[in-house]
Amino acid sequence: MCTIxxxxxxxxxxxxxxxxxxxKYKIFADKSSATQWATTxxxxxxxxxxxxxxxxxxxxxx
Numbered sequence: 660m661c662t663i664x665x666x667x668x669x670x671x672x673x674x675x676x677x678x679x680x681x682x683k684y685k686i687f688a689d690k691s692s693a694t695q696w697a698t699t700x701x702x703x704x705x706x707x708x709x710x711x712x713x714x715x716x717x718x719x720x721x
Contacts, residue, residue, distance in 0.1 A: 661697035663690060673697045677704050 661675045673693040675683045683700060687693040 661701060663693045663697065665690070675700050677701065680704060
């Protein structure tokens, strides 16, 4: 799950939190870049979790 907010400075910090993983943070100049980064990261984490479930039968934590 990602959270994107607008700071008073006009920048957009993005936070991606997924159960079992440490939160990832990154700051962007525009909201579309923040959204794209967060979506890509969530997909990567979900793909990794799904792959580990198929090969080991349980999710692997990073």
